[in-house]
Amino acid sequence: MTFIIMHRRTSHTLAGLAICLTALTGCGKTPPAYFRPNMVEATKQRLTPDQEQQVSTILLAMFGTPDEPVCLPETGLDEAKLRLAAGPVRSDIVGRKNGLYREHCAHCHGVTGDALGPTAAFLNPYPRDYRPGVFKFKSTERADKPTHADLVRVLHKGIPGTSMPSFALLPAAQVEALAEYVKYLSIRGETELALMRAYFELDDDAQGKLPETREFLIDETLAVVADKWKAAADAEIQVPPMPADIDLVASIAKGKELFYGGKANCVKCHGVTGLGDGQANDYDDWNKAIVEIGKELSSGATAAREASTSGMSPEELAEHRGQLAWLEKFGKVLDGDALEPRTIPPRNLRHGIYRGGRRPIDLYYRIHAGINGAPMPAAKGTVPPEDIWHIVNYVRSLPYELDGELGADKPMLAKDRF
């Protein structure tokens, strides 16, 4: 802090100058809302400016703008609902409101749904980035999309233990519109990712340009994404009823055995205490993507720095310079378009706070299918349904165990439990 030792007059002048500058430059006029391209993916795929522009143009044709969204019939989306949610916050008829997404969601999830809204960096956990099309709390199998009802439930209940509030006070039509708009942003984002990745798969005779045909853009790209959303409606996990022939205390005891045993292995991450203090230095998929890019960059940067340019042919030299420029650009893109990666702690099961909902069936879904995007694996296939129910019962009992009774080696007596 060199300022501290500055002469009094200097500091005085500097302060004045700084205030003048702030006043002069200001923050500028509010620019019109626009969808920010996925710069991390564009740079990762080494797209040229022409290619970046082609993606933006295709997306504009397919999805419109944040103020005027449009959707092709193949998306299965309801444009009227999107119009209620999109655009600036405004009301032209008493009691009817538009611009719901920007009123309620955009400050965290971003206008683009990229989780880069102005408040995002200050939240822990970070808000969800819709663009990869991955959602955690749902009633479908791991890789399936959530059902419409799943999204509505998250909006209604919020996500306990995070910054996501409940929107239960909004009229049902508004919640519907917001759920539809989340799907719209997600389909748009996933289509963008598919387009950006498609450049690498192009044959050389395509000359780095995606074919602008219905067949490629709709049948092979947009419909592939949209059909997964349509399929979700019929993809709910079939949950057998909780075993009725066993009493709760016995079920909890069985669940405890499974929790600590080598089959379900919950203990490895959620810890012997259940406090979520087991394996805790892993990342979720969104953060891991940034971590992996960071590793690739530092590995590439070291290789590029160590490369000797003396023996290079002109072509090799041009390639080397291209690599250095790409590394530099990627560093800047990460600064502006990605948040500092954070590890994902396994859930502390003694709080009784369940992000995906506290109903027994919610816990069943989490254990059966795992949590998409998070390290939590699926138990289906290796753990039978009745055992999953026993684990559910044990997990639900954990917040009520007495403090002195933590740990695998201290069996709990039923009479001490409540």
Next chain:
Amino acid sequence: MTPAALRARVAITALLVVSAGCRPERVTTPGADMAAASTLRATLVSAASAAAPAEAAAATGTGWGSLKGRFVFAGTPGTARPLVADKDTEVCSKAGMKLLDRSLLVDASSKGLANVVVFARKTARVKEAQPSTTPVVFDQKQCEFLAPVFAARVGQPIDVKNSDPIGHNTNIAGSDFNQLIPAGGSTIYVPKAETGMPTMVTCNVHPWMKAYMVFRKDGYVAVSAADGSFTIADLPAGEPLEFQVWHERSTGPSGAIGLDKPDLRWTPKGRFQLTLQPDEIKDLGTLEVPASAIGT
């Protein structure tokens, strides 16, 4: 606080406000082309423009041929880094055994580069029409996936095994598979889609565990052995083929290995082209991967 200190503090705050600006400077990008977008939109909404579906690449040749070659590394690989294996040490670092980073395996005597993936990009004909129904085993032992790079055909069952006395989970990125594999247990996974470039496989309980998997519809894929050699048999002959080459540590785009081989039209995207004659066993000989193609 003295007046001087107070002023200094004001100056610092003001400077911070100025330097921070309204938001961090972001890399700019050209905006969409409005006119082109509205033309394109007209194309996308009009059903009339729906062209007849493109025919599958016409099968022109007959017979089958094989491709082989051997990758060698032209640099010095350095010593493998030890992995931080700090969980379940009674199994994962049995008898003081250290797990080592396997991302660059170079054979000391032959300089052979292991775990390079070579696959055909598009093929018009496939000799074995259906994938085998016999499961291929993907095993893990002492907290390590036995195969650092694993190739399989789409539709072929994979027996994901755990030969450890502790539980693992196997998480295949970009797939629908992330499942618990109990101690001594196994489960079957049938890949449903191609991976494009190989995808990462991890165990979230033991984060140092890492492998790659590649799935191809036609099964024309090979992983180079410890001496760097690879063979892809029964490729369709008499028609142009394009191959993709990948290595985990490549500095090329998406892990592509670009070589200076004009005779094979080898591109920086790690692709080369050739046409096989029936019953030919085409040997590419020694393919030298320069040190600069591999990241640190």
